[in-house]
Amino acid sequence: MVVEITTRTMHAEPPAIAEAARILKAGGLVAFPTETVYGLGADATNGAAVARLYAAKGRPTFNPLIVHVADPTAAARLGKFDAWASALAAKFWPGPLTLVLPKADRCPVAQLSTAGLETIAVRVPDHPVAHALIEAGGRPLVAPSANRSGHVSPTSAAHVEADLSGRVDVILDAGPTRVGVESTIVACLSERPVLLRPGGIARSAIEQVVAGSLAALARADAPQAPGMLASHYAPSTRLRLNATTVETPEALLAFGPTLPPGAAYVVAVLNLSPAGDMIEAAANLFAHIRALDRSGARAIAVMPVPREGLGEAINDRLTRAAARR
Numbered sequence: 001m002v003v004e005i006t007t008r009t010m011h012a013e014p015p016a017i018a019e020a021a022r023i024l025k026a027g028g029l030v031a032f033p034t035e036t037v038y039g040l041g042a043d044a045t046n047g048a049a050v051a052r053l054y055a056a057k058g059r060p061t062f063n064p065l066i067v068h069v070a071d072p073t074a075a076a077r078l079g080k081f082d083a084w085a086s087a088l089a090a091k092f093w094p095g096p097l098t099l100v101l102p103k104a105d106r107c108p109v110a111q112l113s114t115a116g117l118e119t120i121a122v123r124v125p126d127h128p129v130a131h132a133l134i135e136a137g138g139r140p141l142v143a144p145s146a147n148r149s150g151h152v153s154p155t156s157a158a159h160v161e162a163d164l165s166g167r168v169d170v171i172l173d174a175g176p177t178r179v180g181v182e183s184t185i186v187a188c189l190s191e192r193p194v195l196l197r198p199g200g201i202a203r204s205a206i207e208q209v210v211a212g213s214l215a216a217l218a219r220a221d222a223p224q225a226p227g228m229l230a231s232h233y234a235p236s237t238r239l240r241l242n243a244t245t246v247e248t249p250e251a252l253l254a255f256g257p258t259l260p261p262g263a264a265y266v267v268a269v270l271n272l273s274p275a276g277d278m279i280e281a282a283a284n285l286f287a288h289i290r291a292l293d294r295s296g297a298r299a300i301a302v303m304p305v306p307r308e309g310l311g312e313a314i315n316d317r318l319t320r321a322a323a324r325r
């Protein structure tokens with residue numbers, strides 16, 4: 001259900017980078033090179049842009065994304081660095097290291113970028129084009145690997161074209177990527193850092209910095225599908241799915257123009273998209289659940305959301321959130 005758009009592949013010269021930055025600021029999608037693999041970039045602070053990115057990738061679920069910034073100072077506005085995180089950043093940034101950190105207090109990143117989590121994955125890529133694009137855009141960029149969901153990560157602009165032509169606005173071509181595998185992901189959320197994903201920086205190099213403190217992933221033998229590595233956002237209020245009625249003391253998470261009987265009397269109502277637009281609904285999903293979770297309602301009644309387009313991912317997350325208790 002993705003609308004075909006015209007994809008322009010441009011050599012990553014300064015005018016093309018400036019044009020790509022304008023497109024990002026307007027909520028568009030730009031594939032760009034990093035030192036690891038090509039990323040599919042969107043403005044991390046724009047929920048609708050991030051929703052369009054998920055639609056372009058064809059992901060059946062919302063995985064949290066890596067937020068790319070130009071330098072460590074910008075990273076410090078997004079996440080809270082403990083001593084290990086600071087040491088790792090000092091040693092490996094810019095470079096193929098992603099740090100998962102507690103979100104900073106006034107983190108400007110959209111809820112959908114982190115799939116509603118209170119943690120954030122941040123990285124400072126070591127590529128002149130990535131750096132120039134982030135600087136020109138003046139905002140952090142979410143960038144998953146620029147492939148269709150389930151396909152391998154792209155290390156050239158031709159790979160990106162093969163997967164995403166007709167789904168993204170611009171592909172910036174700067175030749176093959178240097179590292180060729182994704183960044184190493186390390187979570188710094190408790191006393192001991194945890195290696196979440198092996199990647200461009202070897203475990204031994206990480207271990208040299210954290211001096212024997214690297215904790216093993218609790219389920220190292222579990223399937224290493226990337227999405228499995230991140231825990232899911234779970235509200236503390238119960239969710240009642242596919243609700244066609246609503247009663248006090250429930251809150252209502254609505255979708256579309258027609259609300260169920262009783263909606264006028266409930267604790268709180270938030271509408272994912274009064275017009276029934278899936279991009280808008282995805283952009284609002286986590287922020288609305290969070291707000292209703294704080295409303296004091298006994299349960300959150302959730303209207304049915306069609307499974308078309310991003311509806312599959314929206315339903316996946318609603319089902320997970322509802323299964324929590």
Ligand code: TXA
Nearest residue numbers: 036038039064065100119120121144145182183226230
């Ligand atoms: O090298 C790379 O990291 C490339 C380039 C483009 O930068 N990007 C990349 O992104 O590989 P992606 O979306 O394919 O992988 C992101 C990974 C996923 O496994 C996701 O679960 C994990 O990062 N992740 C993101 N935020 C997280 C969080 N808050 N907690 C745990 N894991 C997180």
Ligand code: MG
Nearest residue numbers: 144145153226
């Ligand atoms: Mg990927």
